[in-house]
Amino acid sequence: MAEIIVIGHGGYADGIRTNLEMVVGVPENMHFLNFALSQERTELEDNLDKMLEQMKDEEVLFCCDLPGATPFQVSAIRTAANPEKYQTVVGINQMAYMEMAMEGTGTAKDLAFRAVETTKESVMQFP
Secondary structure, eight states, X not given: OOEEEEEEETTXXXXXXXXXHHHTOOOXXXXXXXXXXXXXXXXXXHHHHHXXXXXXTOOEEEEEXXXXXXXXXHHHHHHHHOTTTEXXXXXXXXXXXXXXXXXXXXXXHHXXXXXXXXXXXXXXXXX
């Protein structure tokens, strides 16, 4: 089972965690990292690398808030350096996070694919 790191600006990661706690619970393989306004990029990189050190040989799916922004960049750099071990998705919605929390088994690549598909399928317009 792959590890999942939710990473984003401000309280994005904490917000995802809180929502999951209220609705379906938070699985042990899901981790959360905020990029605070007061932080420099290097601090975010250091915090991410510390998390990755604890995960050793596990596959990791990075889930980022915004394409092209700093959390995405630091995740994408690590993914590009080791695409067999790491995958990155960006812009997925809460339904995708809930599905991963409830049925989050598989490789990082499997989880990435399912997260994107769930996001596509769950976007709606009403009425």
